[in-house]
Amino acid sequence: MERVNTEIVTLTRFLTEEQAKHKEATGDFTLLCHALQFSFKSIAYYIRRATLINLTGLAGSSNITGDDQKKLDVIGNDIFIAAMRSSGKCAVLVSEEEENAILFSEHEGARYAVACDPIDGSSNLDAGVSVGTIFGIHKLAEGSKGTKEDLLKPGTELIAAGFTMYGASAQLVITMKEGTVNGFTMDTSLGEFILTHPDMRIPKKRAIYSVNEGNSHYWADETKAYFESLKNPELNGGKPYSARYIGSMVADAYRTLLYGGVFAYPADKKSPKGKLRILYECAPMAMVFENAGGQALNSRMERMMEVVPESIHDKSGIFMGSYDEIEKVKSFHKSK
Ligand code: AHM
Ligand code: MG
Secondary structure (H helix, E strand, C coil): CCCCCCCCCEHHHHHHHHHHHCCCCCCHHHHHHHHHHHHHHHHHHHHHHCCCCCCCCEEEEECCCCCEEEHHHHHHHHHHHHHHHHHCCEEEEEECCCCCCEECCCCCCCCEEEEEEEEECHHHHHHCCCEEEEEEEEECCCCCCCCHHHCCCCHHHCCEEEEEEECCCEEEEEEECCCCEEEEEEECCCCEEEEEECCCCCCCCCCEEECCHHHHHHCCHHHHHHHHHHHCHHHCCCCCCEECCCCCHHHHHHHHHHHCCEEEECCCCCCCCCCEEHHHHHHHHHHHHHHCCCEEECCCCCEHHHCCCCCCCCEECEEEECHHHHHHHHHHHHCC
């Protein structure tokens, strides 16, 4: 008879077991994560159905950064806001799609502040390329009822962060403060995220780089020199690096986490502050990469986790990836 694995660790079980490790835990964080989990499942469902139920294309509005909003951007945002509101545990939410922070003042006991990009990489949606949701969770400051200041903090203060990639299957990667990085795969038949990648560690090095090289004209000289060096076989033991760029941060980051190498979106002359947003793109990814044994820096070669955003949609350059590869990034940028 076929043996059935009955010791499956679902995300729900994982969260319950994590909660049990912390005697002071009230269960609020676990409930918040359940609401997050539901939003990922819903977004995954709509993305899978998008072409069939006429959800591709533009919604006819634009968001704060001036990007055209896709219909799914709007839906993903609405799903996320509803999930956070109904959790009763989220006091303040910052979304890429909303100009201002959303305050859920109706929930008096809510102690968490959440930042999210509901559907990152949405320019890829119509082509069926992987996109994802990125999130970071902070705890409210003592005495705070929840304001945007509860999120204008460095990544070092995040209590949890991660992302879900909607690809061939939905993959959820989550890490907690000073914790390991764990990966879950959505089993659509069971309707559950299953722990498939426990204690993820990024390889120390790997000859893969991921960057929008179309911007190289605008890069700083040291950034140009670094990427040029990766293609020069004399500097790389006879073998140039492979280039891999999807143009969807979550997908590029997930591959980099699994295979190693470097993902970068440097600040440049055209975008001196970079393109990717600190609160819901750079800081959560930096936390995942550091907790998996890698590194993440901004374009000034400062530790991404220590960067404090001045405003909720503040941007930054970013270099993240394998430990050794980021050391190489540093060495090139020091020699200016
Ligand atoms: P978005 O949040 O509007 O989708 O933009 C973020 C995306 C990232 O997923 C990706 O890394 C980057 O933008 C790609 O930008 P580019 O097309 O300039 O290479
Ligand atoms: Mg985004």
